[in-house]
Every structure is written in structure tokens, then in C-alpha cells.
Amino acid sequence: MNTTRRMTMGLLAGAASLGLGIGAVQAQDKEIVIGGSLPMTGVFAFAGLAVEKGMQDYISMVNEAGGIDGYTVRLAYEDTGYKVDQSVAVFNKLTSQEDIHLYYGDSTGFAKTIAPELARSGDMIMGGASFASELNDPEAYPYTFIPGPDYSEMLDILLEYIAQETPGASIALINSDTEFGRDPIKPAKAKAEELGLDVVLEIITPPGAVDVSTEVLKLRRARPDYAIFHGYVLAPQPEFISQAKELGLDTKFMGTFWSMDSSLWAGVGEAADGYMGVMPYRYYYDEDGDAPMLAKIREMQPEYVSTGYMQGFLSAMLMVESAKRVLDAGEEMTGANLKAALNSIEDFDTGGIMGLPISVPGNSVPVGRVYQFSASEGKMLPVSDWISVE
Amino acid sequence: MIIGTAKETYRADESLLTTQPQRVWLAIFAASLVALPFVVNDYWLYLTCLVAINVAAATGLNILTGFTGLVSLGHAAFMAVGAYTVAWLETNLGTPFWVNLIAAGLVAAALGILVGLPSLKVKGLYLAIATIAASFILHFCFVHFDGITGGATGINIPPLTIFGAELTTYFSLYWVIMPVTVLMVLGAANLFRTRIGRAFIAIRDRDISAEVLGIPLLRYKLMSFSIASFYAGMAGGLWAYFFRVVTPESFPLLTSIFLLAAIIVGGMGTILGGILGAVFMTLAPELLRYGVEWISPLVPNAGALLSPVRTVVFGALIVGFLIFEPQGLAEIIQRIRRFFRLWPFRT
Known part of the structure; x- marks a missing residue:
């Protein structure tokens, strides 16, 4: 047993030193x-x-x-x-x-x-x-x-869309308690004010939290026209949306790039219908234009x-x-x-x-478009023109 | 007892290095540490510095968990405290780096005493949960004390400066990180030649007996917490200079688990164990990259397919070591030593 173990260790050490020895792969x-x-x-x-x-x-x-x-x-x-x-x-x-x-x-x-x-x-x-x-x-x-x-510009695009569709709308910002989630809160509030929109509620949740019932109650009290999620990929957005729908809220839910993949929402089913968000690129199945x-x-x-x-x-x-x-x-x-x-x-x-x-005037390409998920088609469909927020 | 090493004084009996081969090997090791930055590229230099920082942190946790028997899952939070202290001092006061590093250790140590208070009442898993709770509280502070911590975006740290020279390359940072780590490890090794260190071991082996022997439990447990946190704080401070940005997400709970895994894999309760564990846990996933690289020509789209395999192999290696070497990697070294002690007369 001892010998085997020593041999194994020897082999491991040998492999490690070989690894160290193999240096740069010559670039062609x-x-x-x-x-x-x-x-x-x-x-x-x-x-x-x-x-x-x-x-x-x-x-x-x-x-x-x-x-x-x-x-x-x-x-x-x-x-x-x-x-x-x-x-x-x-x-x-x-x-x-x-x-x-x-x-x-x-x-x-x-x-x-x-x-x-x-x-x-x-x-x-x-x-x-x-x-x-x-x-x-x-x-x-x-x-x-x-x-x-960038994330603030994504929210700008959403807010401009909202201001166009429903001037003076009330908005809830729902963000995850991460650097990613908290990123656009301050600039988004400033932009909303500039556009005459009313941020009536701010919710910060742990990332991926499942139990959101207390947060949904806050949402019911505030009854915002729009709720914008940021800092999540999927969870807990479906829970939020389905609970809000059960409570009879007609709030429209929105998200940003990383939660805008349509295959994500296709798995959620009926609750996902009507979910909107900002997307800088066309979807795979986009036929228009x-x-x-x-x-x-x-x-x-x-x-x-x-x-x-x-x-x-x-x-x-x-x-x-x-x-x-x-x-x-x-x-x-x-x-x-x-x-x-x-x-x-x-x-x-x-x-x-x-x-x-x-x-690309600076570090970003500030262009995007608002899409909306259609559960029956299982696709994200465009609901706005391309918006540039330079 | 080793043949031919009869001790004539207590001093000799207590010394760190007892045999000639030990001294020779250590000298070779020290020489190779000095030579290393001149022969390896930036990638290996980066990893060496990262290993050194992890060794410092793991040694601290080893003092607490391995030597005193107090489980902590809050070690990463103390590293974060150290990192934030350095970041704050460096950006606000611009004090010299060594002052910042020591301050990082001291602030972490002070918090460690606070977090260690429950350790008199609770042990084992309960203490682990208490320390996790503490790390969540600290995380909350990092996010919400915007004025000090920079909130969710954290603090960007200017480069470490010595006599007006900015240390921005891994080569130059190595000459700060490695000596500090070596000093910390030496300090830990020497700690267990003193009354304090032996008291820690007595507490680990049986705390009631230790109290009967006249060791005040609260004082020594808190001392162990403060020393461990001091190490974590210093390691966090080095980390801050190394990565130059600290955010609340820099030191997740996973880092605490990483360090705990390092000392378990390396061998709890031995200084060598903490070192080997940190080296293994940091370098094994990197060495496995070469495995992926070798197989790559044989498998189409190897990067995407083999990366998860690499994680699985790393996990399997840890499990393997735990099963086949429950005493940790340090025990393997001991076995090799025992083998050569009588070689070639008995193999």
C-alpha cells in the first residue's frame, strides 16, 4: 500500500513538474x-x-x-x-x-x-x-x-419607453442585493425624475431569493404601473410576477439584458406572458428589418x-x-x-x-430596444423602435 | 525519537528544526523562494503570490481551528475587514504600507475578539453557525457603510508604494507578499513553542482539562480568535494590494469554506498542513488546466466540454485525499521523512 501511494505521489509530482515545464505555445x-x-x-x-x-x-x-x-x-x-x-x-x-x-x-x-x-x-x-x-x-x-x-443606459432606454407610452407613470425598482443589482439605482432615479416619472417603490432582495411574498405585498400597496427588475437572471422574477398576477395587480414587469433570453422565459410558462425588457441585439428568430x-x-x-x-x-x-x-x-x-x-x-x-x-463614442454602445415576451409564441417580440440614449 | 539526535538541553528539544536534513531542505526551499521570481513567468508569479496570500490566511485559520479546535466559517469576512482597512487607509490617509498592513491585522483582531465571544458557550457546528452569522453582519456593513466602504462598488486602491516607487508588477509585489507570509508562518510556528500555543492545543484536546490545568478558557479562546483574525486581516490586506479593488463580493462565504477545506486537506493542527493545503487548493485547479490543454487536440471543442470535468476531477482529488490520507498532505511529507530516515537500511 505504502509503495503504491508513494508511487502515486511520485507520479503526481512528475506530472506537476511536466506541467510547469511546458511553457509558451508558440504563436503562429x-x-x-x-x-x-x-x-x-x-x-x-x-x-x-x-x-x-x-x-x-x-x-x-x-x-x-x-x-x-x-x-x-x-x-x-x-x-x-x-x-x-x-x-x-x-x-x-x-x-x-x-x-x-x-x-x-x-x-x-x-x-x-x-x-x-x-x-x-x-x-x-x-x-x-x-x-x-x-x-x-x-x-x-x-x-x-x-x-x-451599460446598465444605467439600459434603464434609461426602458424609462424613455415608459415615458412615451404612459407619461407620468409610477415605477417600482426591484434590484438584487449585489454590485450588479445596485448598479443603476441612483442614475435611474435621476432619469425618471427628468422624464416626469414617479419612482414609488424600491425593493432590494437577495439574489435568487424564492420567498418574495412580503415584497409582493409592498408592491400591492404601491400599485406601480411598471416594475423594473435588475440584477437577476431569472429567479425570483417569475415568483414576483405570478404572485402579483394572483393579487390582481396590472403592473407591467420589465428586465434588463441578462434576464432577456427567451428560452429562459419559455420555461416559465403563462406567467411570463407580457414580460418586457431592454435588449441591445436582435433575437435569433427576428425576421423584421x-x-x-x-x-x-x-x-x-x-x-x-x-x-x-x-x-x-x-x-x-x-x-x-x-x-x-x-x-x-x-x-x-x-x-x-x-x-x-x-x-x-x-x-x-x-x-x-x-x-x-x-x-462607440465612449466605452459603450448606448442602443437598445424594448421587447415583450409572448407565451403563446415562446418568443420575445419587439414593442418599440430602436432607442439610442447617447 | 530519531536515532542520532539526542537532545542535551530543553532549548534544543524545543527548536523548530531538529535534524540536519531538515535544515538543509529548508535552506534549499528558502533559496528557491528567492530565485523563483527570476525564473518563472507572470502567470506562475501571480499564482505564487496568490498561494502566499492563501497560505497566510490558512495558517491563521489553522491556529484557530487546527490548533485550538474552534471551527470558524467567518475567516473570509476577517480577510475582508483587513482588505477594507488597507483600502481605506491607503485612499484616505496614505499611510505607509506596513502601517496599513499591521492596522489591517489589528482591526480584524479586534473584531475577531468580538466574534469569538460566543466561543466560550458554543462549540463545534454551533460556533460555525455563529461565525457565519458574524460574516453576514459584516457583509451588511460593507454594503451599507458607504462612506467608509464605498458601498456596492467598493474601493479602488492605488498601488503599493515603497520609498516613492509604485509596485505594480507581480515581480515587485512578490518581494512584499512573500516575506510577509514567511514571517507570518514563522510566527505561527514559533507560537506553538510558547505557553500560549500549548494552551491552545490543550484547549483543543479537552477544554475542561485545560481549565483544570489553570488555563483561563475565555482569555485563551479569545486570544486564539484574535491571532487568527490578525492573520486573516493581514492576508486580506495583502490581497487588497494585490488585486487593487475591494468590493463586498470580494470575500464570499465560499472563501471561508475554501480556507477550511485547505487546512483539512493539508492537515489540521500542523503548520506544514496549512501551507500544503493552501498550495494544493490554489494550484490543483490551475495544474488541471494543463490536463485540459493536453487533451484538447484530441477532443473537438475541448474548452467547453472539459472545463466541467476539471471541476469534477478537482472535487474527486479532494475526496480522494480525505479518504486515503485523512491526516492531510502534511502526513505524506512525514511518511517520506520516516522512509528516508532509515534508508537504505529499511525501506
């Missing part, structure tokens, strides 16, 4: 590597898997069309389990193995943690899964971008792909476009040049992924 010539700290496991894995698929599809499209000026594009990513220390570890691992100038990060925590390193190295720009308002500050985060509106890129996506992916896929797809598109502009200008691939190239994007056609020609 003429290649642009997009790095990624992606959550393939853990609570955010559903998004990580979709984002990866979206990025890979766009990258293979670019490569099939000949790459960028003869450069092929490749995504080098590893799993982070949605933990900041692991995301940073992946970042360090990939950047020591490859020459990386474009990066996809998986969380707000990671984006904030790695920002000083991005500033120090000045090598790359980073997009990611975070739409945190704090990141939408080109001075504090010069090398970061958000492939859509001119969207050649969506047709291509449907060709590549015969089954429905989630909103995370679209986010990854557009992220890759913005990264590739920035790299292309830098190469075309004959400049060096540095963070500053790439960011300047990104900011030079004006009235850019995303092939219909976003409904308006987009510009």
Missing part, C-alpha cells in the same frame, strides 16, 4: 489572438458557453473570408468558474503564452481588477460580459469597452442561440473591426491605438445584430 505567424477569461462552469456558465459559441462563429466567418489583411483570428480562452482570482489567473496564463491585444473578460469584478494592469501594460483593449455603469468611464477605464448600453448577419447565424446554428451568443458575436465583431482599423492605418497594436480605432467606429453596420448603425 500572422495571427491575431483574442484572449478570453470565460465562465464555462459555475453560476454564469450558461452565458460563458453561449458567448464562446458566438465569438467562435464570428471568428470563423472572418477567417473564411480571408481573415484581416492576411491575419487569421483565433480565440484563446479558458474556464474561470466565474471567480475573479481564476479570471486573473487565466489572463496571466494566456498573456504569457500568447501575444494578445484583444480580450474578453467575464465579470465586473475582473474588469475592475485587471484595469490597472491594462493601463500599465497598454497592450490591449478589453470587452466582456459586464455592462457595469462604472466601467463606462473612459478616463477611469481607458482600455475597457462594453458591447452594448434588414439583418443579413442574422441569416448567416441561422445558417451556422440551426437551433435557437441565446442572447449571450449575440453578445459574444458582437463583441468579437467590435474587436475585429478595431484591429482591422489599426492594421489599415499601419499602426502598432497597442491599447491606445485599438481604443482610438474602436472610438472611430461611427454609423457602423452590424449586419442587423443591432438595429441601428452604431457608434
Whole structure:
């Protein structure tokens, strides 16, 4: 027994030292590597898997069309389990193995943690899964971008829609007790006031809490016209909505990007009918308008792909476009040049992924549209035009 | 008793290193710690610093749980207190880093005494729950004391500065983090050569007997809590300088469980155990990445498919070690030592 155990330990130690020994994978010539700290496991894995698929599809499209000026594009990513220390570890691992100038990060925590390193190295720009308002500050985060509106801008889009539909409407803000959830509360209240809307109730719940009956009673007392959820993926929104419906409330419920995937709501059933929210990208099944890129996506992916896929797809598109502009200008691939190239994007056609020609004046792309879930069709259907809140 | 190491004085009997090979190995280890940053890349340097911070925190928890027998699931919250203290001092007062680090330890220690108060009445799982409760209260404070903690968005911390030089690379931070950790571990090792440390062990083995022996339980239990929290606070302070941003979500309950798992896997009640456990828990998932990398060419879409497998293998490794080596990784080292002590005469 002892011998076996010693042998096992020896083998383990051997394997470990081999692991240490295998160093950098040599980058091929003429290649642009997009790095990624992606959550393939853990609570955010559903998004990580979709984002990866979206990025890979766009990258293979670019490569099939000949790459960028003869450069092929490749995504080098590893799993982070949605933990900041692991995301940073992946970042360090990939950047020591490859020459990386474009990066996809998986969380707000990671984006904030790695920002000083991005500033120090000045090598790359980073997009990611975070739409945190704090990141939408080109001075504090010069090398970061958000492939859509930040969370405050998402709420702005919803509020503008509400102000248009029901002027002077009363609103409840329901947020999770996380950095993600609390993000847009203050700016949303200011915007509501500016638009003449009345925030009558603020509810903060633990993330994913199931028992919401006391909160629903508060909602019944306040009887808001609209209730906006933010900081959740799904739970406890269905509970909220179904209990409110049982109490006879006619409040309209809304959400933001990460809770807008239609496959999420299709599983909820009848209670989900009428749920609205802001979405920066077109859905997989959107047929309206001119969207050649969506047709291509449907060709590549015969089954429905989630909103995370679209986010990854557009992220890759913005990264590739920035790299292309830098190469075309004959400049060096540095963070500053790439960011300047990104900011030079004006009235850019995303092939219909976003409904308006987009510009990236700062760190975000402040465009979105309000969609509403139809339980009978199992789809999100547009109820507003594309709204830009620049 | 080892052959050929007869002790003639109590002092020699109490010394940390008792044999020549031990001294040699430790010297080699110390030399390799000095050489390490010059030979490894940023990835490994990052992991080494992270391991060092986890070793400091785990050693603190080991003092409390492994040596004094008081279970705590609030250790991460004390790390957070340390991190916030450093963040606040660094952004508001700009005091030197060593002052901030010690202050981080002291503030955490003071809170540790408060949280440790129930430990006289409750033990085991009850104490674990009490410490979890304390960590929830602290989390509430981190979110709601906006003026001090920056609320939900937390505090961004300027780089650690020594004599006007900003330490922003892992290479430079290593020279702060590693020495501090080494000092902390040495301190812990020496603690158990003193009356205080031995009192902790007596309390762990049987608290009533310890009291009969004349050890005031409340004082020593609180002392253990404060020392453990001091370690957590210092580790949290190092963490703050390392990651440069602290939010209420930086130190979740999972971190407490991670540290507890580290000392259990490593070996509770031995200094070496805390170190090995923290090293294992931090590095094993990273080493398994290479496993995924090796298999990648053979499996299409390996990243997406194998990442969950990596988590499962990590879990299985922990379970495996608990079953086959319940004394922890430290026991494996002891067994190797015993083997070589009589080698080649008996194997």
C-alpha cells in the first residue's frame, strides 16, 4: 500500500513538474489572438458557453473570408468558474503564452481588477460580459469597452419607453442585493425624475431569493404601473410576477439584458406572458428589418442561440473591426491605438445584430430596444423602435 | 525519537528544526523562494503570490481551528475587514504600507475578539453557525457603510508604494507578499513553542482539562480568535494590494469554506498542513488546466466540454485525499521523512 501511494505521489509530482515545464505555445505567424477569461462552469456558465459559441462563429466567418489583411483570428480562452482570482489567473496564463491585444473578460469584478494592469501594460483593449455603469468611464477605464448600453443606459432606454407610452407613470425598482443589482439605482432615479416619472417603490432582495411574498405585498400597496427588475437572471422574477398576477395587480414587469433570453422565459410558462425588457441585439428568430448577419447565424446554428451568443458575436465583431482599423492605418497594436480605432467606429453596420448603425463614442454602445415576451409564441417580440440614449 | 539526535538541553528539544536534513531542505526551499521570481513567468508569479496570500490566511485559520479546535466559517469576512482597512487607509490617509498592513491585522483582531465571544458557550457546528452569522453582519456593513466602504462598488486602491516607487508588477509585489507570509508562518510556528500555543492545543484536546490545568478558557479562546483574525486581516490586506479593488463580493462565504477545506486537506493542527493545503487548493485547479490543454487536440471543442470535468476531477482529488490520507498532505511529507530516515537500511 505504502509503495503504491508513494508511487502515486511520485507520479503526481512528475506530472506537476511536466506541467510547469511546458511553457509558451508558440504563436503562429500572422495571427491575431483574442484572449478570453470565460465562465464555462459555475453560476454564469450558461452565458460563458453561449458567448464562446458566438465569438467562435464570428471568428470563423472572418477567417473564411480571408481573415484581416492576411491575419487569421483565433480565440484563446479558458474556464474561470466565474471567480475573479481564476479570471486573473487565466489572463496571466494566456498573456504569457500568447501575444494578445484583444480580450474578453467575464465579470465586473475582473474588469475592475485587471484595469490597472491594462493601463500599465497598454497592450490591449478589453470587452466582456459586464455592462457595469462604472466601467463606462473612459478616463477611469481607458482600455475597457462594453458591447452594448451599460446598465444605467439600459434603464434609461426602458424609462424613455415608459415615458412615451404612459407619461407620468409610477415605477417600482426591484434590484438584487449585489454590485450588479445596485448598479443603476441612483442614475435611474435621476432619469425618471427628468422624464416626469414617479419612482414609488424600491425593493432590494437577495439574489435568487424564492420567498418574495412580503415584497409582493409592498408592491400591492404601491400599485406601480411598471416594475423594473435588475440584477437577476431569472429567479425570483417569475415568483414576483405570478404572485402579483394572483393579487390582481396590472403592473407591467420589465428586465434588463441578462434576464432577456427567451428560452429562459419559455420555461416559465403563462406567467411570463407580457414580460418586457431592454435588449441591445436582435433575437435569433427576428425576421423584421434588414439583418443579413442574422441569416448567416441561422445558417451556422440551426437551433435557437441565446442572447449571450449575440453578445459574444458582437463583441468579437467590435474587436475585429478595431484591429482591422489599426492594421489599415499601419499602426502598432497597442491599447491606445485599438481604443482610438474602436472610438472611430461611427454609423457602423452590424449586419442587423443591432438595429441601428452604431457608434462607440465612449466605452459603450448606448442602443437598445424594448421587447415583450409572448407565451403563446415562446418568443420575445419587439414593442418599440430602436432607442439610442447617447 | 530519531536515532542520532539526542537532545542535551530543553532549548534544543524545543527548536523548530531538529535534524540536519531538515535544515538543509529548508535552506534549499528558502533559496528557491528567492530565485523563483527570476525564473518563472507572470502567470506562475501571480499564482505564487496568490498561494502566499492563501497560505497566510490558512495558517491563521489553522491556529484557530487546527490548533485550538474552534471551527470558524467567518475567516473570509476577517480577510475582508483587513482588505477594507488597507483600502481605506491607503485612499484616505496614505499611510505607509506596513502601517496599513499591521492596522489591517489589528482591526480584524479586534473584531475577531468580538466574534469569538460566543466561543466560550458554543462549540463545534454551533460556533460555525455563529461565525457565519458574524460574516453576514459584516457583509451588511460593507454594503451599507458607504462612506467608509464605498458601498456596492467598493474601493479602488492605488498601488503599493515603497520609498516613492509604485509596485505594480507581480515581480515587485512578490518581494512584499512573500516575506510577509514567511514571517507570518514563522510566527505561527514559533507560537506553538510558547505557553500560549500549548494552551491552545490543550484547549483543543479537552477544554475542561485545560481549565483544570489553570488555563483561563475565555482569555485563551479569545486570544486564539484574535491571532487568527490578525492573520486573516493581514492576508486580506495583502490581497487588497494585490488585486487593487475591494468590493463586498470580494470575500464570499465560499472563501471561508475554501480556507477550511485547505487546512483539512493539508492537515489540521500542523503548520506544514496549512501551507500544503493552501498550495494544493490554489494550484490543483490551475495544474488541471494543463490536463485540459493536453487533451484538447484530441477532443473537438475541448474548452467547453472539459472545463466541467476539471471541476469534477478537482472535487474527486479532494475526496480522494480525505479518504486515503485523512491526516492531510502534511502526513505524506512525514511518511517520506520516516522512509528516508532509515534508508537504505529499511525501506
